[in-house]
Amino acid sequence: MSEGVSSNTPLLEVRGLTKSFAGIRALDGVDLTLRAGEIHALLGENGAGKSTLIKTITGVLRRDAGTVSLDGSPIAPHSAEEAATAGIATVYQEVSLLPNLSVAQNLFLGRQPTRFGFVREGETRRRARLLLRDFGLDIDVTAPLDSYSVAVRHLTAIARAVDMSARVLILDEPTASLDANEVEILFTVMRKLAARGIGIVFVTHFLDQVYAVTDRITVLRNGRLVDERLTAELPRMDLVRMMLGRELVEATATHREAVSPTAMSEPYAVFENFGKSGYVAPFDLTVRGGEVVGLAGLLGSGRTETTRLVFGVEKADQGTVTIAGKPASISSPSEAVGHGLGYCPEERKTEGIVADLTVRENIVLALQARRGVMRPLSRREQDEIANKFIRLLDIRPPDPERPIGLLSGGNQQKALLARWLATEPRLLILDEPTRGIDVGAHAEIIRLIRQLCADGMALLVVSSELEEIVAYADRVIVLRDRAHVACLEGDAVNEPTILAAIAADTPQAA
Amino acid sequence: MNRLLPVLVTTAVFLVGFIICSLQYPNFASTRVVANLLTDNAFLGIVAVGMTFVIISGGIDLSVGSVIGFTTVFLALAIERHDVPPLVAFALVLVICAAFGAAMGAAIQYFDLPPFIVTLAGLFLARGASFLMSTESIAINAPLYSDIAGYAIRLPGGGRLTIIALMMLAVFVAGxxxxxxxxxxxxxxxxxGSRASTALMGVRVGATTIRIYMLSSVLAGLSGIVFTFYTSAGYSLSAVGVELDTIAAVVIGGTMLTGGYGFVFGTFVGVLIQGLIQTYITFDGSLSSWWTKIATGVLLFAFIAFQQLLVVLARRPPRRVAGVVPS
Structure with missing residues (x-):
């Protein structure tokens, strides 16, 4: 990549940055050195202080101590806009652009070319096209932003930042909702920008991506700087150790021992020729107790759609369902719950948690719904259930009365899991259970999944991370273009085979 | 295309309605009817332009009806009782309205209050102030008023394009x-689209919000001036509930109540549709004028349902990364 940086003065130099919230040190003397033309990974578990560091650099938060210098001169922005004016732009995971405006308007909002006070529409469009072409995007810039994929929105946000003469670009988990193809496009753009001398701070949870694109790595833990290293000289194991501060149980590297040969236990749920036209092509799916079935495929391949059909969120228009040997119908989530199904959706924030309710209320939600309004759970029962799962799943902080919105992503996910475990489901559907949570919680969730199926529960798990699926799945169903294209079992459950199935040009025998 | 659809549908509804009326009443399709449609709804149109800005920005302004009422009373008192020259009185009242709107905008922005509550308070304040000034209807007899009433562009076919109709058209064009x-x-x-994102993109959200509510109140004031031209009187009970007619006109015109989408032209057609219903009832002669409200209600509901349908359709999965050329 772009080694051999000429200048001696770093582009961005952060020294001894300190920030406390209510007496607790969120950042403690953190240093960060970003050289021009460098892609620099900022890593750490949730709570390590990455977000606080970014917010303190960009003036969203006020620092207690420390200095930030851009090109050798100290800066102290008071807001994100001031930081942007100084040349430090941030692109957040949830792209902060305007979905209802056109791409061109988003690129030039507040700085459109004008003549006599009127916006020159044609000129705006021309400049927008020119700018995006530079990023490898050739799209209709007059179309509203929300008609484009998240990847295009990210590129638009980055293009806007770069065009506003950003010299430092902070990308806060830009790849969290992109598929592999889109990630590659983003990386191409990042490399191109770095080659132009822009310094990029890249926050991500995906270690593969760190090794694919970055030059240098800074690791934070508990608000302190652990170390700064050259990516090429840092083995992955060491990196994980630096992030966790302890030996990682290498849960994710090996394929799960075949606890239950598929022939062993009775099928719990059998879906035959199940599908909905224009949604997911008809598929056959059998899930047995004590078995984990993984659903793999690219974003938009029909993984989430499959789970929504199975749980009755979307009504199937063909096919049959057999639950525990008896024909059944699942045309609504409540029917699904009645058949012993549980569902943790992918969109944790919008479809899962109720942010303003407490952890306890969130946990008992599904159980209460199943019992109906006429038989309310007593407060004592609620406390018992909540405390049991907080202990069992190690939800932190262990305070059942805290609004769940205040918990970290990993802990929210655990509380969601607890919600469904409380109903004692026979078949639990997990859609991206580890998305957006840190490495430590990640391993715990995977351990939990294994534990659950050892207890006889059937699991249907969607994941974009192949190594993760390989780690826990007994069988893997591969989807492509909204159809089930392959079912892998036994030794075939490994990354290369799954990848091959995802990437295959011709439909394989399912 | 998708964004234009609501406006196109509204326009089609108006044209179809107009044609139906014309088929039923031979005299309907005349410049006279059209000119009257514009004159009779001039005050509604002017205030609706301001409301369009407010609603597109994601807000609401419930105070406009009261501001119109306040303006009429203020003008009547100033001109008739205190001998203020009409033009000076107009300028004065517009300045007061601007300050009033700016205050509401500032309250919304800096105290982080919902526009609904702030402008509801504005509604009571302005209406209360007009009652305080006078509870009776005061006729305005200034010469300017009769001059304005007497002047109009004569159209072929007997229509009279009045000053106030022209004022409304000018406000629509400027808006x-x-x-x-x-x-x-x-x-x-x-x-x-999003307040938070707009702020992050460096737009001065506070200044913009204040200007939006200022614009709405100033146009409400202008609408009040037009209202006194129309009625030649000031009365504290005038224009009660007009804020709701205005919101209806804007929404029927295809503007999303949730903000972010809409066109000034749509509002124009929305106002005309309400006027059309009223004119139809006048032509019929036997219908109660309250049918206007019922028809407006039905239309409003139909349009909101239609918009929701569009929103649902738009929620289909977004396009793939089209046209990306990795290099």
Missing amino acids: GVLLHFTRFGTNVYALG
Whole structure:
């Protein structure tokens, strides 16, 4: 990549940055050195202080101590806009652009070319096209932003930042909702920008991506700087150790021992020729107790759609369902719950948690719904259930009365899991259970999944991370273009085979 | 295309309605009817332009009806009781309205209050103030008023394009230019998309919000001036509930109540549709004028349902990364 940086003065130099919230040190003397033309990974578990560091650099938060210098001169922005004016732009995971405006308007909002006070529409469009072409995007810039994929929105946000003469670009988990193809496009753009001398701070949870694109790595833990290293000289194991501060149980590297040969236990749920036209092509799916079935495929391949059909969120228009040997119908989530199904959706924030309710209320939600309004759970029962799962799943902080919105992503996910475990489901559907949570919680969730199926529960798990699926799945169903294209079992459950199935040009025998 | 659809549908509804009326009543399709349609709804149209800005920005302004009422009483008192020259009185009242709107905008912005509550307070304040000034209807007899009433562009076919109709058309044109061709206009749409994002993108959200409510109140004041031209009187009970007619006109015109989408032209057609219903009832002669409200209600509901349908359709999965050329 772009080694051999000429200048001696770093582009961005952060020294001894300190920030406390209510007496607790969120950042403690953190240093960060970003050289021009460098892609620099900022890593750490949730709570390590990455977000606080970014917010303190960009003036969203006020620092207690420390200095930030851009090109050798100290800066102290008071807001994100001031930081942007100084040349430090941030692109957040949830792209902060305007979905209802056109791409061109988003690129030039507040700085459109004008003549006599009127916006020159044609000129705006021309400049927008020119700018995006530079990023490898050739799209209709007059179309509203929300008609484009998240990847295009990210590129638009980055293009806007770069065009506003950003010299430092902070990308806060830009790849969290992109598929592999889109990630590659983003990386191409990042490399191109770095080659132009822009310094990029890249926050991500995906270690593969760190090794694919970055030059240098800074690791934070508990608000302190652990170390700064050259990516090429840092083995992955060491990196994980630096992030966790302890030996990682290498849960994710090996394929799960075949606890239950598929022939062993009775099928719990059998879906035959199940599908909905224009949604997911008809598929056959059998899930047995004590078995984990993984659903793999690219974003938009029909993984989430499959789970929504199975749980009755979307009504199937063909096919049959057999639950525990008896024909059944699942045309609504409540029917699904009645058949012993549980569902943790992918969109944790919008479809899962109720942010303003407490952890306890969130946990008992599904159980209460199943019992109906006429038989309310007593407060004592609620406390018992909540405390049991907080202990069992190690939800932190262990305070059942805290609004769940205040918990970290990993802990929210655990509380969601607890919600469904409380109903004692026979078949639990997990859609991206580890998305957006840190490495430590990640391993715990995977351990939990294994534990659950050892207890006889059937699991249907969607994941974009192949190594993760390989780690826990007994069988893997591969989807492509909204159809089930392959079912892998036994030794075939490994990354290369799954990848091959995802990437295959011709439909394989399912 | 999708964004234009609501406006196109509204326009089609108006044209179909107009044709139906014309088939039923031979005299309907005349410049006279059209000119009267414009004159009778001039005050509604002017205030609706301001409301369009407010609603696109994601807000609401419930105070406009009261501001119109306040303006009429203020003008009547100033001109008739205190001998203020009408033009000076107009300028005065517009300044007061601007300050009033700016205050509401500032309260919304800096105290982080919902526009609904702030402008509801504004509704009571303005109406209360007009009652305080006078509870009776005061006729305005200034010469300017009779001059304005007497002047009009005569159209072929007997129609009279009055000053107030022309004023409304001018406000619509100016409003359209402001909304669609200036940075301020784009910022209004941006606010309706997301306040937080707009702020992050460096737009001065506070200044924009204050200007939006100022604009709405000033246009309400102008609408009040037009209202006194129309009625030649000031009365504290005038224009009660007009804020709701205004919101209805804007929404029927295809503007999303949730903000972010809409056109000034749509509002124009929305106002005309309400006027059309009224004119139809006048032509019929036997229908109660309250049918206007019922028809407006039905239309409003139909349009909101239609918009929701569009929103649902738009929620289909987004396009793939089209046209990306990795290099």
